[in-house]
Amino acid sequence: xxxxxxxxxxxxxxEGAIASLNCTYSDRVSQSFFWYRQYSGKSPELIMSIYSNxxxxxxxxxxxxxxxxxYVSLLIRDSQPSDSATYxxxxxxxxxxxxxxxxxxxxxxxx
Amino acid sequence: EPEVTQTPSHQVTQMxxxxxxxxxxxxxxxxxxxxxxxxxxxxxxxxxxxxxxxSEKSEIFDDQFSVERPDGSNFTLKIRSTKLEDSAMxxxxxxxxxxxxxxxxxxxxxxxxxxx
Numbered sequence: 773x774x775x776x777x778x779x780x781x782x783x784x785x786x787e788g789a790i791a792s793l794n795c796t797y798s799d800r801v802s803q804s805f806f807w808y809r810q811y812s813g814k815s816p817e818l819i820m821s822i823y824s825n826x827x828x829x830x831x832x833x834x835x836x837x838x839x840x841x842x843y844v845s846l847l848i849r850d851s852q853p854s855d856s857a858t859y860x861x862x863x864x865x866x867x868x869x870x871x872x873x874x875x876x877x878x879x880x881x882x883x
Numbered sequence: 884e885p886e887v888t889q890t891p892s893h894q895v896t897q898m899x900x901x902x903x904x905x906x907x908x909x910x911x912x913x914x915x916x917x918x919x920x921x922x923x924x925x926x927x928x929x930x931x932x933x934x935x936x937x938s939e940k941s942e943i944f945d946d947q948f949s950v951e952r953p954d955g956s957n958f959t960l961k962i963r964s965t966k967l968e969d970s971a972m973x974x975x976x977x978x979x980x981x982x983x984x985x986x987x988x989x990x991x992x993x994x995x996x997x998x999x
Binding site for chain 1: 914918924
């Protein structure tokens with residue numbers, strides 16, 4: 773059974789701080805990794821995708837991938853109260869396109 | 884900015900009834916998906932659809948479920964005889980095709996299905 777694991781949180785950070793969200797996955801052949809943000813009662817919104825080992829930056833967001841450790845993370849710099857949401861890690865494995873989601877980490881940014 | 888749309892936003896139905904959930908994927912996308920999320924649980928894959936046929940389906944997607952692309956824009960999920968445990972948010976998603984950023988899936992706003 774392919775699994776994606778995330779700490780459920782809540783992760784509480786002060787406004788302006790760096791929030792660090794982590795995810796591990798079980799399938800070694802996983803190829804594509806995604807971070808989605810989900811506000812309560814809303815649909816997942818794609819924030820970042822990463823396919824190669826290393827860092828990928830987009831604005832205040834940095835995704836980090838380490839395939840050897842089967843680990844992917846998301847850093848949010850200068851966290852804002854509007855970043856308060858559940859962050860979902862999703863993994864695509866094999867030759868198909870289906871995404872396997874983690875349960876999500878709830879982030880709370882307090883003023 | 885193009886987006887996936889879904890109708891209705893909320894559907895209430897009685898157990899045993901048939902429901903059809905509708906989606907309009909992003910216009911140049913070729914892969915279409917249905918996912919569901921039971922309240923408080925993970926987002927779960929149901930089915931993917933490409934070139935007018937199912938490319939992959941999960942164990943959840945049994946004979947009670949079917950998908951169809953009835954025309955050039957709509958993509959539907961039908962549940963033939965709903966059960967209480969089908970109550971969930973159903974999300975439609977689409978992606979361009981294979982390769983690179985084309986794997987990125989964009990989700991619609993969802994249909995909340997309540998089975999009573």
